[in-house]
Amino acid sequence: MGTPEHTPDIIFTRVDEAPELARLSLLPIIRGFAAAAGIGIGVRDISLAGRILAAFPDYLTDSRRRSDDLAVLGALVKTPGANIIKLPNISASVPQLVAAIGELQGKGYALPDYPEDPQTDAHREIRARYDTIRGSAVNPVLREGNSDRRAARAVKNFARANPHSMGTWHGTSKTRVLSMPGNDFCANEKSATITAGQAGDARIEFVAAGGAVTVLKDNWALAEGTIADAAFMSARALTTFLARAIEETRSDGTIFSFHLKATMMKVSDPIIFGHAVRAWLGPVWETFGSAITAAGGAPNLGLGNVLAAIDSMPNGAAIRAGIAALPRPSLYMVDSARGITNLHVPSDVIIDASMPAIIRAGGTCWDETGARRDTTCVIPDRCHAPIYDEAINFFKANGALDVARAGAVANVGLMAQKAEEYGSHPTTFEAPAGGIIRIVLANGETLHAHEVEAGDIWRACTAKKAPIDNWIQLAIERQRLTGAEAIFWLDAARAHDRELIRYVKPALAGAGVAGRFLILSPREAMRRSLETITAGRDSIAVTGNVLRDYLTDLFPILELGTSARMLSIVKLMNGGGLFETGAGGSAPKHVQQLQAENHLRWDSMGEFCALCESLAFLSGSKGNARAGILGAAAELATQGILDHNRSPGRTAGEPDNRASHYWFARYWAEALAAQTGDAALAAHFAPVAAQLAAGEAAILAELGANAGAAADTGGYYLNDDARAAAVMRPSATLNAIIGQGR
Numbered sequence: 002m003g004t005p006e007h008t009p010d011i012i013f014t015r016v017d018e019a020p021e022l023a024r025l026s027l028l029p030i031i032r033g034f035a036a037a038a039g040i041g042i043g044v045r046d047i048s049l050a051g052r053i054l055a056a057f058p059d060y061l062t063d064s065r066r067r068s069d070d071l072a073v074l075g076a077l078v079k080t081p082g083a084n085i086i087k088l089p090n091i092s093a094s095v096p097q098l099v100a101a102i103g104e105l106q107g108k109g110y111a112l113p114d115y116p117e118d119p120q121t122d123a124h125r126e127i128r129a130r131y132d133t134i135r136g137s138a139v140n141p142v143l144r145e146g147n148s149d150r151r152a153a154r155a156v157k158n159f160a161r162a163n164p165h166s167m168g169t170w171h172g173t174s175k176t177r178v179l180s181m182p183g184n185d186f187c188a189n190e191k192s193a194t195i196t197a198g199q200a201g202d203a204r205i206e207f208v209a210a211g212g213a214v215t216v217l218k219d220n221w222a223l224a225e226g227t228i229a230d231a232a233f234m235s236a237r238a239l240t241t242f243l244a245r246a247i248e249e250t251r252s253d254g255t256i257f258s259f260h261l262k263a264t265m266m267k268v269s270d271p272i273i274f275g276h277a278v279r280a281w282l283g284p285v286w287e288t289f290g291s292a293i294t295a296a297g298g299a300p301n302l303g304l305g306n307v308l309a310a311i312d313s314m315p316n317g318a319a320i321r322a323g324i325a326a327l328p329r330p331s332l333y334m335v336d337s338a339r340g341i342t343n344l345h346v347p348s349d350v351i352i353d354a355s356m357p358a359i360i361r362a363g364g365t366c367w368d369e370t371g372a373r374r375d376t377t378c379v380i381p382d383r384c385h386a387p388i389y390d391e392a393i394n395f396f397k398a399n400g401a402l403d404v405a406r407a408g409a410v411a412n413v414g415l416m417a418q419k420a421e422e423y424g425s426h427p428t429t430f431e432a433p434a435g436g437i438i439r440i441v442l443a444n445g446e447t448l449h450a451h452e453v454e455a456g457d458i459w460r461a462c463t464a465k466k467a468p469i470d471n472w473i474q475l476a477i478e479r480q481r482l483t484g485a486e487a488i489f490w491l492d493a494a495r496a497h498d499r500e501l502i503r504y505v506k507p508a509l510a511g512a513g514v515a516g517r518f519l520i521l522s523p524r525e526a527m528r529r530s531l532e533t534i535t536a537g538r539d540s541i542a543v544t545g546n547v548l549r550d551y552l553t554d555l556f557p558i559l560e561l562g563t564s565a566r567m568l569s570i571v572k573l574m575n576g577g578g579l580f581e582t583g584a585g586g587s588a589p590k591h592v593q594q595l596q597a598e599n600h601l602r603w604d605s606m607g608e609f610c611a612l613c614e615s616l617a618f619l620s621g622s623k624g625n626a627r628a629g630i631l632g633a634a635a636e637l638a639t640q641g642i643l644d645h646n647r648s649p650g651r652t653a654g655e656p657d658n659r660a661s662h663y664w665f666a667r668y669w670a671e672a673l674a675a676q677t678g679d680a681a682l683a684a685h686f687a688p689v690a691a692q693l694a695a696g697e698a699a700i701l702a703e704l705g706a707n708a709g710a711a712a713d714t715g716g717y718y719l720n721d722d723a724r725a726a727a728v729m730r731p732s733a734t735l736n737a738i739i740g741q742g743r
C-alpha cells in the first residue's frame with residue numbers, strides 16, 4: 002500500500018461467503034460512481050483464504066504470494082486518514098480452516114497441512130502460523146477504537162412501519178435462564194487498576210501443590226491505568242450444576258438449551274462446552290469415556306464428534322443404546338430434520354444469536370420432532386446471563402415488544418485495544434493440577450491469586466486506560482447529540498465493573514453531565530431499557546465489550562427483525578473511521594442457495610449504511626465536498642430501497658441481491674442528478690440515471706435469466722475471479738452503464 006499519501010480515499014474489504022459474493026456485484030457500482038466524483042476506492046483482502054496465503058509466502062511461488070493485507074490495515078487503523086468499509090469475514094473454526102487449506106492445495110497452492118497434533122518443531126511452527134489465522138483474528142486487529150452501533154433512522158422508521166413477525170409471549174411460559182449458583186467467573190472475579198509502581202511486564206504463573214512454579218505467560222505488558230482482572234470457573238461446581246440443570250429441565254418438561262460463545266471466548270468456552278457434552282452423556286461417559294477418547298472422541302469438539310467416534314468402536318451400537326436409554330429432557334435442535342443438536346458442534350449455537358432468536362419467538366425453540374416448546378436456557382456463568390433472564394421475565398409479564406411503537410436501544414461499546422476479551426486470548430488456561438494461578442507484576446508483587454483444582458478454567462483480561470477514557474467521551478457525545486436516556490450497564494457488585502465505575506463517575510462529573518447518565522447493573526439496565534423502548538422512547542446502552550456484542554444482536558433482532566441492518570461504526574482512537582456492515586456474519590447458508598439455484602438472498606443494507614457513513618466521514622475529515630454530495634445521495638438511495646421494498650427476496654425467481662444493487666445504483670444516480678450542490682456532478686449523473694431507467698426491463702431480465710439453475714463461482718473459500726464475476730455481474734446492459742472491468 003505504501004505511504005498514507007497513496008492510500009485510496011476509502012478501502013473496501015474482500016471477504017468470504019455471502020458478503021464476498023455481494024461485494025462482487027456492488028463494488029463495481031460504488032467504484033464507478035466514486036470515480037466520477039474523483040474518489041478512489043481500494044480493496045484489501047481479509048478473507049480466510051487471503052490470510053492463509055499471506056501467512057505462507059515461503060511455501061509459494063512469487064506469482065502466487067499475497068501481501069499481508071490485514072497487517073497493512075492494522076497499521077492503517079492507527080492513522081487519522083483511515084476510512085475502511087469492513088464486511089464480515091469468517092472467524093475460522095478448525096474444520097473451516099482445514100477445508101480452506103484443502104481447497105487452496107487443490108488449486109495448486111503448495112501449503113502445508115494443518116498439523117492437528119504437532120510433534121516436531123517444524124510442525125509446531127506451522128501450527129503457530131495457522132493458529133494466528135484461526136478464530137476471531139481480524140476484528141481485534143482492526144478495532145483500534147470503540148464501537149458506536151445503532152439503526153439508521155431510515156431503517157428504524159421502516160421497521161416501525163412494516164413490523165416483522167414476533168412470537169407470542171404467555172405469562173405461563175416456563176422458559177427461563179439457569180446459571181451456576183456460585184464458583185463461576187462472576188463470583189471469583191478479582192480486579193485492580195495498575196498503578197505507576199506496578200506497571201511493566203507481568204507474568205502469569207501456576208504454582209503446583211509442592212511449590213514448583215510454571216510460567217504460563219511471560220512479558221504481559223500492563224501499563225499504568227490498565228484494569229486487570231482474573232477469575233476462574235470451578236470445573237467441579239460446573240459439573241454439579243450441569244447435572245442438576247439437565248435433571249431440572251427434565252422434571253419441568255422444557256427443552257434443554259445451552260448457550261455460550263465458543264468463537265469469541267475461544268479458549269474458555271469450548272472447554273465449558275465439553276463439560277456440557279460429558280454431563281449429557283452422564284453415566285455412559287463415566288463408563289466408556291476413556292475408550293471413546295481413545296477412539297478419537299473429543300467432547301470439546303461436540304457431541305457430533307463423540308458420536309462419530311462411538312460409531313467407529315466395535316461396541317458402538319451398545320454405547321449408542323446406552324445413550325438412548327438415559328433419562329434426558331428434549332434437546333434444543335439446530336436442525337431437527339438432520340438430527341443436529343445444540344451440543345453437536347461448539348460453534349453452532351452462539352449465545353448472541355441463539356438467545357435473541359428464542360426471545361423473539363416467544364421463548365420457544367425447536368425440539369427433536371420439529372415442534373416449538375418452552376426451554377430452559379442454560380448459561381453457566383452469571384456475568385452476563387441476567388440480561389437474558391430479565392428480558393424473559395419482562396416479556397412474560399408484558400407480552401412481546403410492539404415493534405410498531407418501540408423506541409431504539411443504541412450501543413456505545415468499550416472495545417478498543419482488545420478490551421475485555423474474556424476467555425479468548427493467551428491469558429486463559431485450564432488448570433493442569435491443583436495449585437495456585439497468579440499474576441505477578443513487574444515489581445514482584447502478586448496482583449491476583451486463585452487457588453484452583455485440576456480442570457478449573459482460569460482467565461485474565463484487561464481494559465486499557467486510553468480506550469476507557471475514549472469510550473466515556475463517546476458516550477457523552479452520543480448522549481449530547483441525541484438527548485436520549487443513557488445508561489452505563491455496570492454492576493457495582495462485580496469486581497471489574499467497580500474499577501470501571503471509578504473511571505466513569507469522575508469523568509462524567511468533570512464534564513458536568515453526571516445527571517444525564519444512569520449507572521445500573523446489567524439486570525436493572527435491561528429492565529429500564531425495555532420499559533423505555535416499550536414507551537416509545539430511545540435509550541443508549543453504554544457497555545463493555547461482551548454486552549456490546551450481545552446487545553447489538555438482541556435489540557436489533559427484536560426491533561428490526563435482524564441485526565444485519567445495523568449501522569456499526571468504529572471510531573478509531575487516532576481519528577480514522579472503520580465502518581462495519583451490520584452485526585451479522587457471513588451467512589454460509591446463502592452461498593449454498595446461490596450454488597444450488599443462483600439466488601443470493603444476502604441483504605446489502607448494512608453495506609449501504611456503511612457506505613453513507615464512510616462518504617460522510619470523508620467529507621468531514623478531508624473537506625471533500627463531493628464525498629458529502631455522494632454520501633447524501635447514497636442515503637436517499639438507501640431510503641429508496643426501503644420505501645420501494647427493493648431488498649432481496651428469499652426464493653429463487655424473486656429479485657435477489659443483484660437486483661437490489663441495480664435499484665441502489667438507479668436511486669443513487671437519480672439523487673445525484675437531482676441535487677443542486679454540484680452542477681457538473683449532476684450533469685454527469687443525469688444520463689446515467691436515464692440509461693438505468695430506460696434499461697430497467699433488460700437489466701432485470703438479464704439479472705434473473707439464470708435463476709433456479711446451479712451457479713459455479715469456481716471455489717468456496719477462493720473464488721475464481723472471472724467465473725465469480727460472471728455469476729455476480731450477469732447483466733451486460735448494467736455493466737455497460739456503470740463501466741466494465743472496474
Ligand code: NAP
Nearest residue numbers: 088089090091092565584585586587588589590602603604
Ligand atoms: P450469520 O452469518 O450472521 O448468519 C446467520 C443468519 O443470519 C443467516 O443465515 C441469515 O439468515 C441471517 N443474515 C445475516 N446477515 C444477513 C444479511 N446481510 N442479509 C440477510 N440475512 C442475513 O451467522 P453465523 O452463521 O453464526 O456465522 C457465519 C460466519 O460468520 C462464521 O464464520 C462467523 O465466524 C462469521 N462472523 C463474522 C462476523 C464479523 O466479521 N463481524 C460476525 C459474526 C459472525 P437466513 O439464512 O434466514 O437468511
